[in-house]
Amino acid sequence: MDTVFALADCQNFYASCERVFDPALRGRPICVLSNNDGCVIARSEEVKANGVPMGAPYFKWREELEEMGAAVLSSNYTLYGDMSARVARILRQEALELERYSIDEAFLTLPALSKENLWRVADRLRRRVLRWLGIPIRVGIGPTKTLAKIADENAKARKRVGWGNGVYVCPDEPRRKELLKRVPVGDIWGIGSAYEKKLHEKGVGTAAAFRGLPDTWIRKEMTVVGLRTAQELRGRPCLELELVRPDRKTLIRSRSFGQRVKSKNGLRQALAKHAERAAEKLREESLVAKGIGAFITTKRFGDPPYYSNSVAGSLQEHTARAAPFVRASRRLLEPIYRDGYGYKKAGVQLYDIRPSRPHQESLFGGPTTGRRRKEDEELMAAVDHVNAEHGKGTVQLAASGLPEKREWTMKRQKKSPRYTTRWDELPVATAR
DNA sequence: TCTGGGGTCCTAGGACCC
DNA sequence: TCTGGGGTCCTAGGACCC
Numbered sequence: 001m002d003t004v005f006a007l008a009d010c011q012n013f014y015a016s017c018e019r020v021f022d023p024a025l026r027g028r029p030i031c032v033l034s035n036n037d038g039c040v041i042a043r044s045e046e047v048k049a050n051g052v053p054m055g056a057p058y059f060k061w062r063e064e065l066e067e068m069g070a071a072v073l074s075s076n077y078t079l080y081g082d083m084s085a086r087v088a089r090i091l092r093q094e095a096l097e098l099e100r101y102s103i104d105e106a107f108l109t110l111p112a113l114s115k116e117n118l119w120r121v122a123d124r125l126r127r128r129v130l131r132w133l134g135i136p137i138r139v140g141i142g143p144t145k146t147l148a149k150i151a152d153e154n155a156k157a158r159k160r161v162g163w164g165n166g167v168y169v170c171p172d173e174p175r176r177k178e179l180l181k182r183v184p185v186g187d188i189w190g191i192g193s194a195y196e197k198k199l200h201e202k203g204v205g206t207a208a209a210f211r212g213l214p215d216t217w218i219r220k221e222m223t224v225v226g227l228r229t230a231q232e233l234r235g236r237p238c239l240e241l242e243l244v245r246p247d248r249k250t251l252i253r254s255r256s257f258g259q260r261v262k263s264k265n266g267l268r269q270a271l272a273k274h275a276e277r278a279a280e281k282l283r284e285e286s287l288v289a290k291g292i293g294a295f296i297t298t299k300r301f302g303d304p305p306y307y308s309n310s311v312a313g314s315l316q317e318h319t320a321r322a323a324p325f326v327r328a329s330r331r332l333l334e335p336i337y338r339d340g341y342g343y344k345k346a347g348v349q350l351y352d353i354r355p356s357r358p359h360q361e362s363l364f365g366g367p368t369t370g371r372r373r374k375e376d377e378e379l380m381a382a383v384d385h386v387n388a389e390h391g392k393g394t395v396q397l398a399a400s401g402l403p404e405k406r407e408w409t410m411k412r413q414k415k416s417p418r419y420t421t422r423w424d425e426l427p428v429a430t431a432r
Numbered sequence: 433t434c435t436g437g438g439g440t441c442c443t444a445g446g447a448c449c450c
Numbered sequence: 451t452c453t454g455g456g457g458t459c460c461t462a463g464g465a466c467c468c
Binding site: 033034254 | 433434435436437438439440441442443
């Protein structure tokens with residue numbers, strides 16, 4: 001069957017989620033902050049209209065946000081993740097296949113119906129998601145993923161000026177070319193700031209001009225990735241839906257510190273905590289890893305002297321137990337730590353990752369064999385269980401320090417309740 | 433004072449092998 | 451003076467995404 005691609009995109013997703021559960025937020029400007037309450041990562045329309053850019057540092061905009069009466073919230077990923085899954089379930093009702101591309105976007109394939117009928121299917125999904133979940137979505141449709149993305153952007157632009165309802169089907173040639181003449185090259189999915197600059201220097205400013213460039217030039221200057229993008233803009237699909245998520249290759253846990261950390265001990269505790277959380281994530285996904293790297297950095301904007309370093313190491317065997325990673329993180333800190341700097345961020349990266357089953361015992365037994373390993377695994381399972389019941393960090397290794405003694409802990413002061421995943425945080429309705 | 437935290441893919445170049 | 455021709459694997463760095 002001939003198919004087309006659709007991109008369904010939740011509008012102002014985090015802000016929309018917050019509004020679903022707190023009616024007082026409807027009609028009120030909202031912004032959601034990154035971890036550490038550092039920058040603005042989601043904005044409602046009102047906040048966008050007031051000129052607050054994506055990624056803006058919160059402290060620079062605090063006063064303006066106050067003036068506009070904005071609600072400022074820490075990010076609540078538990079809530080957003082759950083709502084995201086619910087949106088996907090509704091989209092699957094019409095999709096031939098569905099790829100969850102990010103927390104707030106999904107690619108779908110639909111049968112290649114007439115433009116009018118595609119529009120109807122998409123609009124039905126849009127209305128259903130709005131009515132059942134309270135989340136406004138847009139849908140863009142096209143013959144390739146890249147064109148579906150452009151259709152979605154176009155739906156957004158049209159809606160902003162009061163045209164349409166957030167559903168847009170990419171037209172056929174030659175009207176498609178007219179559309180692409182109005183799309184700035186930097187707005188194309190796959191063209192970031194570096195390629196945008198390069199293309200501008202070549203005098204290429206629009207998607208139409210970009211897709212008209214010779215393949216040899218694109219290939220040479222932008223690798224096969226750029227060439228695929230150009231082909232997709234010409235209507236030739238090069239990217240398929242990714243239906244099974246490929247096994248992850250790396251796993252990073254890192255955080256900026258609430259304040260600078262100078263002591264080796266502080267860094268040691270932070271790395272231990274990241275190692276512990278990384279191992280927890282491995283178990284969550286039934287994976288094991290052997291490679292581990294650690295990094296520390298003072299890196300700040302315009303704030304020398306700066307120092308940044310990382311080092312990689314390896315465990316003796318694949319595992320998902322916390323203790324070996326924590327020990328390794330402590331060991332790895334030694335060669336990279338320099339006294340006298342105020343560190344701003346630290347993290348742990350795991351690699352050489354593979355599924356934990358089927359379980360492979362080394363012929364002669366690894367360093368940890370038999371009963372000892374079994375006990376460790378049971379301990380980890382118990383830790384995960386307690387933390388799932390009572391909240392992350394209820395049980396943890398002593399190496400990462402007591403929460404109240406930490407000098408490096410994260411700021412997250414404005415978080416909303418986990419309305420949909422915690423019984424004790426359910427929204428309360430009162431009648432009068 | 434205060435600027436997130438994850439990921440992926442591609443290429444070039446070096447080490448090493450026969 | 452002249453200095454092969456493949457492979458593979460690994461890593462660093464650059465590009466992109468949300």
